[in-house]
Amino acid sequence: MEYMLFIVAVLLVLAVADLIVGVSNDAVNFLNSAIGSKVTTYRNIILIASAGILMGCFFSSGMMEIARKGIFQPQHFTFDKVMWIFLAVMLADIVLFDVFNSLGLPTSTTVSIVFELLGASMIMGFLFAAEKGEAIGEVMKYINVDSTFSIISGIFLSILIAFTAGVVVQFVIRSAFTFQYEQRLKSLGAPSSGMGITVIVYFLLIKGLKGTTLMQAEWVGIIYEHIVLVLLLILTVSTALCFWLQRRYQLNPLKIVVLAGTFSLAMAFAGNDLVNFIGVPITGLLAYENWVESGVAADALxxxxxATSDVIVPNYMLLIAGLVMALTIWLSAKAKKVTETEINLGKQGDDGSDDRFKPNNVSRRVVKTAMLLGNVFDAVIPRNVKRRYDLSFERDKLSKATRVGEDAPAFDLVRAGTNLVLASILIAWATSQKLPLSTTYVTFMVAMGTSLADKAWGRESAVYRVTGVLSVIGGWFITALIAFSVAGFFVFVIYQGVVATGFLMGVVLVYIIISNITFAQREQKSKTERSRLSLLEEPDLDVYIRSKNMLVTMIIEISGHYSTVLNGIRAGDVSAIRKTDRELMDLIKYSYKLKRNSLRAIRKLGAADRRSAEVIVHGADLIQDMLQSAKFMSAESVQYIENLHAPLADGFIVTLEGLGDKMDKFFRLAINELNEEDGPDVPLLRRSRNEIREFININFGNELDIIRRKDIGSKQALLQTSIFLQSRDIQAVLFRICKIYGRFEN
Structure with missing residues (x-):
């Protein structure tokens, strides 16, 4: 009794945890269009989404079919075996979603719960059949094969349908509105918004009223009987309201569509996917109550x-679940991470946000094939249609519609509205036809299809975007495999007894703690990098000054890392050098973004500022050279100390101390001179540079004499000469930077 009660308690705790990790991933479904288009403030978007979630929880389907009998046949299992299946499923679900959240990749709660139940029940079926001495062929009786196949096929078919629909519909919509849609909005805004709102309301009726316990069945039946009349009334009222608001208050009616769509998808998410988070624990709780009343042994009931009773969730539990989900989207950093992934993959224009996904041969071949198919379509599509569509993508129109910067929208309201309305249509239609699908897959693939139709995947970004999309889709298939395998393994461990179960839960708990600590560290590092790049976006400074400020900041960091490496070599502190080596690698990656952002920033310069542009680009390029030299020196130092080579000679340690003092003095002098209003004093810097260069050349020559006498080993000789050579390169490049800015400013 105590053990089963403990499992029930753990399941309820895991339900709350699963709500948190699940919502962190699924928030992308209903937030990406509103956030990407910046239809209103982030706070208002979250408030609207939270209201939709709370409403959707009460309209949630009362029968938890997937957890109850959608995947496995509970009548063939005893109570203890079912509880072990449920515990394995919840543990696997939390681990799986935490992994995807940490990676910032959206995946499907529906697919995960389906394959977790399938894996756990199948392995338990094998174990139970062996326990009872049944033949292996009897195992399939434990699985609901027909239902499982229908669910899986429907889910993965939705990927192709959603993407194709997104491309076609957005092609038509963009042809009608164009990117400069303000003029078209006067005539098309109210009717199109009215139709969009009508679709969204229909979506809410189909998704929301099904299975709700808040509205009487008679009222639901009346609405469905007169659904056409209801929709016509809604179309008329919403179109008139949008027309009035547009004329009276100059309100963009597309904003209403986007906000209404955000509310509806949030509501549908809570109503449809709530079962994925709490269905298993609630089903386990009700099964436990039935077992207590029966008085039969757990391994005999x-x-x-x-298999025969409906699992109805009490409304107070739905309210608690809704509050947890609403708080999660407010507070979860991982929810923002997943949302950023989809928004960046669909972002209009090349802003460098797609370098997270490295191109591979598959993505290159996909892009090459798409280009060939594009040539075929160019030959088929009528010339006047193509000409009209291409008018929307003239360079000047596209550049005006595509703003850059941290506060710029990723795409406009036209595409945001299409994303929401089309996703609503597909999900509502599938639900009315009783076809299972994943809301994540539908919303993501619709967003990718509309971005493709909007030519967001240009020649400069297509291969990166395709790599990202393929990575996400590949992650979906991996979700199924991992969910099946991990849940199956977990149920096998739980089957071994109480001790094994306790050990498994301890491992999962430790993993979650470590994962969140690691994620917080990565996010802090990412936040630091974004704050660096934000220097280029400061509106109160011109582009040249912004670029120079960033360059000086980088030189200060390189100076600190250089000193750390020299001090680490002298003290034999490999941990300090290893940390610096990692930070230098991060700076090298950052320098590529800096160079790319600098090229984007100089677009704001006028034609007369060609010299400023040259200085900005040269400065960013030279910073990369300095970083490469510092990184090479740190990597060699780490390798030397870790491989336990001979300690460095006392004479060389003394020389390093002198080199460090002279380089530190030169760094400080260069930084101070670069910050001078009238520009660096190049003659002063040259004298200091010559002093260091003479010091390095003398000691480098002495080092060569020592090597010729074979007084030191080859590894030691390699390190010591490398330190002199890399130091000489660093000070030479630093002087070149100062000279470039000095000549320009003087």
């Missing part, structure tokens, strides 16, 4: 109760 077969679960005919779950």
């Amino acid at each position: 077969y679960q005919d109760f779950l």
Whole structure:
């Protein structure tokens, strides 16, 4: 009794944890269009989404079919076996979603719960059949094969349908509105917005009223009987309201569509996907209550109760679940991470946000094939249609519609509205036809299809975007495999007894703690990098000054890392050098973004500022050279100390101390001179540079004499000469930077 009660308690705790990790991933479904288009403030978007979630929880389907009997046949299992299946499923679900959240990749709660139940029940079926001495062929009786196949096929078919629909519909919509849609909005805004709102309301009726316990069945039946009349009334009222608001208050009616769509998808998410988070724990709780009332032993009570009885979730539990989900989207950093991934993959224009996904041969071949197909379509599509569509993508129109910067929208309201309305249509239609699908897959693939139709995947970004999309889709298939395998393994461990179960839960708990600590560290590092790049976006400074400020900041960091490496070599502190080596690698990656952002920033310069542009680009390029030299020196130092080579000679340690003092003095002098209003004093810097260069050349020559006498080993000789050579390169490049700025400013 105590053990089963403990499992029930753990399941309820895991339900809350699963709500948190699940919502962190699924928030992308209903937030990406509103956030990407910046239809209103982030706070208002979250408020609207939270209201939709709370409403959707009460309209949630009362029968938890997937957890009850959608995947496995509970009547063939005893109560203890079912509880072990449920515990394995919840543990696997939390681990799986935490992994995807940490990676910032959206995946499907529906697919995960389906394959977790399938894996856990199949392995338990094998174990139970072996326990009872049944033949292996009897195992399939434990699985609901027909239902499982229908769910899986429907989910993965939705990927192709959603993407194709996104491309075609957005092609038509963009042809009608164009990117400069303000003039078209006067005539098309109210009717199109009215139709969009009508679709969204229909979506809410189909998704929301099904299975709700808040509205009487008679009222629901009346609405469905007169659904056409209801929709015509809604179309008329919404179109008139949008027309009035547009004329009276100059309100963009597309904003209403986007906000209404955000509310509706949030509501549908809560109503549709709530079962994925709390269905298993609630089903386990009700099964436990039935077992207590029965008085039968846990290993003797077969679960005919779950196979025949409806699992109705009390409204207070739905309210608690809704509050947890609403708080999660407010507070979860991982939810923002997943949302950023989809928004960046669909972002209009090349802003460098797609370098997270490195191109591969598959993505290159996909892009090459798409270009060939594009040539075929160019030959088929009528010339006047193509000409009209291409008018929307003239360079000047596209550049005006595509703003850059941290506060710029990723795409406009036209595409945001299409994303929401089309996703609503597909999900509502599938639900009315009783076809299972994943809301994540539908919303993501619609967003990717509309971005493709909007030519967001240009020649400069296509291969990166395709790599990202393929990575996400590949992650979906991996979700199924991992969910099946991990849940199956977990249920096998739980089957071994109480000790094994306790050990498994301890491992999962430790993993979650470590994962969140690691994620917080990565996010802090990412936040630091974004704050660096934000220097280029400061509106109160001109582009040249912004670029120079960033360059000086980088030189200060390189100076600190250089000193750390020299001090680490002298003290034999490999941990300090290893940390610096990692930070230098991060700076090298950052320098590529700096160079790319600098090229984007100089677009704001006028034609007369060609010299400023040259200085900005040269400065960013030279910073990369300095970083490469510092990184090479740190990597060699780490390798030397880690491989336990001979300690450096006392004479060389003394020389390093002198080199460090002279380089530190030169760094400080260069930084101070670059910050002078009238520009660096190049003659002063040259004298200091010559002093260091003479010091390095003398000691480098002495080092060569020592090597010729074979007084030191080859590894030691390699390190010591490398330090002199890399130091000489660093000071030479630093002087070149000062000279470039000095000549320009003087």
